[in-house]
Amino acid sequence: MNALAPRLDAARAEAPVGTPGGAPAVSLAAQVAADFPILTRRVRDKRLVYLDNAATTHKPEAVIEAERAFYRESNANIHRGVHWLSQHATDLYEGARERVQRFLNAARSEEIVFTRGTTEAINLVAWSWGRANLKPGDEILVTGMEHHSNIVPWQPVCEQTGAVLKAVPLTDRGELEPGAFEAMLGPRTRLAAIVHVSNALGTVNPVAAMIERAHAAGARVLVDGAQAVAHQAVDVQALGCDFYAFSGHELCGPTGIGALYARHELLAAMPPWQGGGDMIRTVSFEGSTWADPPARFEAGTPNIAGGVGLAAAIDYVTGIGLPRIAAHEHALLEYATEAALRIPGLRLIGTAPGKTGILSFMVEGIHPHDLGTILDAEGVAIRAGHHCAMPVMTRFGIPGTARASLAIYNDERDIDALMAAIRGAQRMFGTGARP
Numbered sequence: 001m002n003a004l005a006p007r008l009d010a011a012r013a014e015a016p017v018g019t020p021g022g023a024p025a026v027s028l029a030a031q032v033a034a035d036f037p038i039l040t041r042r043v044r045d046k047r048l049v050y051l052d053n054a055a056t057t058h059k060p061e062a063v064i065e066a067e068r069a070f071y072r073e074s075n076a077n078i079h080r081g082v083h084w085l086s087q088h089a090t091d092l093y094e095g096a097r098e099r100v101q102r103f104l105n106a107a108r109s110e111e112i113v114f115t116r117g118t119t120e121a122i123n124l125v126a127w128s129w130g131r132a133n134l135k136p137g138d139e140i141l142v143t144g145m146e147h148h149s150n151i152v153p154w155q156p157v158c159e160q161t162g163a164v165l166k167a168v169p170l171t172d173r174g175e176l177e178p179g180a181f182e183a184m185l186g187p188r189t190r191l192a193a194i195v196h197v198s199n200a201l202g203t204v205n206p207v208a209a210m211i212e213r214a215h216a217a218g219a220r221v222l223v224d225g226a227q228a229v230a231h232q233a234v235d236v237q238a239l240g241c242d243f244y245a246f247s248g249h250e251l252c253g254p255t256g257i258g259a260l261y262a263r264h265e266l267l268a269a270m271p272p273w274q275g276g277g278d279m280i281r282t283v284s285f286e287g288s289t290w291a292d293p294p295a296r297f298e299a300g301t302p303n304i305a306g307g308v309g310l311a312a313a314i315d316y317v318t319g320i321g322l323p324r325i326a327a328h329e330h331a332l333l334e335y336a337t338e339a340a341l342r343i344p345g346l347r348l349i350g351t352a353p354g355k356t357g358i359l360s361f362m363v364e365g366i367h368p369h370d371l372g373t374i375l376d377a378e379g380v381a382i383r384a385g386h387h388c389a390m391p392v393m394t395r396f397g398i399p400g401t402a403r404a405s406l407a408i409y410n411d412e413r414d415i416d417a418l419m420a421a422i423r424g425a426q427r428m429f430g431t432g433a434r435p
């Protein structure tokens with residue numbers, strides 16, 4: 001323990017995670033665990049220890065039941081239906097849109113476009129706003145910690161328009177290089193597309209300040225909120241962003257549903273990016289005219305049950321309270337970080353101050369994929385690889401990491417099981433012995 005103390009102190013100074021004085025992590029988890037039916041199932045004859053929440057969270061009974069009830073009692077296609085059931089389903093779907101509006105504090109519900117998730121929301125902005133507004137030599141500024149879904153959609157749009165994609169470099173702790181974002185903003189920057197919380201590192205970017213600087217430079221700002229919305233309250237009007245994207249499934253909601261928030265005057269000026277039913281005003285063989293937003297951006301029958309499930313998920317997390325969730329996850333991250341640093345040969349990747357509940361790490365002598373497989377045999381589900389953030393791995397000169405990511409239902413027992421399984425893997429590989 002004494003030999004370890006200086007290492008822990010140094011790491012704490014390096015990575016001051018957690019909310020000092022936060023409630024014991026176990027309390028909230030104990031209260032909510034029964035809401036998540038999947039947590040009772042056994043995996044490989046072991047208690048399921050689910051630490052892959054950044055990939056997708058589990059769903060509480062309230063969300064599962066909302067979708068089930070929709071199909072049992074309210075199922076019909078929405079909009080334009082003259083019969084009662086269609087109007088009822090429309091009310092539920094549009095009610096869900098209002099729930100998302102209130103959740104993000106958007107000024108009006110027409111600023112919420114339902115999408116399949118964050119990826120589709122960013123693609124919508126790239127293909128609609130990007131193609132209509134970018135010219136040769138214009139610049140899109142992203143950060144070095146973006147998920148592929150905030151890199152790849154811009155690349156074909158850059159090819160088509162002649163715009164250029166630039167990325168803000170990262171420090172060794174996994175933060176933006178101080179001053180680099182501001183320095184890279186210039187008269188050619190048309191858009192800053194920035195991740196709120198990194199899924200690979202846990203870093204929380206200072207998006208409010210970044211939005212202010214980008215606006216001062218004349219750029220629009222898109223925020224990728226996929227990893228943010230389940231862990232902190234987001235107010236798009238207070239942030240002042242132009243676009244904000246998130247996925248329902250990272251928020252205890254269903255897969256295949258998410259949303260794009262966009263300021264109304266931007267949406268009103270944007271062309272459609274997909275054609276089909278529901279997004280038109282008139283159609284003839286000579287040409288078509290477009291519906292107003294948000295319908296203009298929602299071609300075809302949408303994920304109606306998913307929208308209803310998403311509304312239930314929002315009710316669920318806001319019912320618990322996002323500040324409570326954040327305090328719980330920060331306290332648990334602090335516990336996990338201290339436990340991880342006691343393991344010889346374990347290196348944390350991403351040690352930014354104030355990071356969220358994501359523990360990315362390497363264990364000396366064990367490839368992350370091997371580690372993931374060995375942990376799985378113990379019932380411990382983590383993710384191993386590049387986490388759809390290859391440029392982060394390139395930055396740190398590693399093939400990938402093992403990643404444990406936390407949610408409300410995790411507790412110290414889960415962390416203890418993770419650490420025991422890592423030590424077991426080290427014994428198997430004959431690594432990790434103290435010198």
Ligand code: PLP
Binds near residue numbers: 117226
């Ligand atoms: N952005 C971040 C930061 C993510 O973590 C993810 C998914 O994990 C995405 C974008 C893509 O989200 P989806 O696959 O739900 O579209």
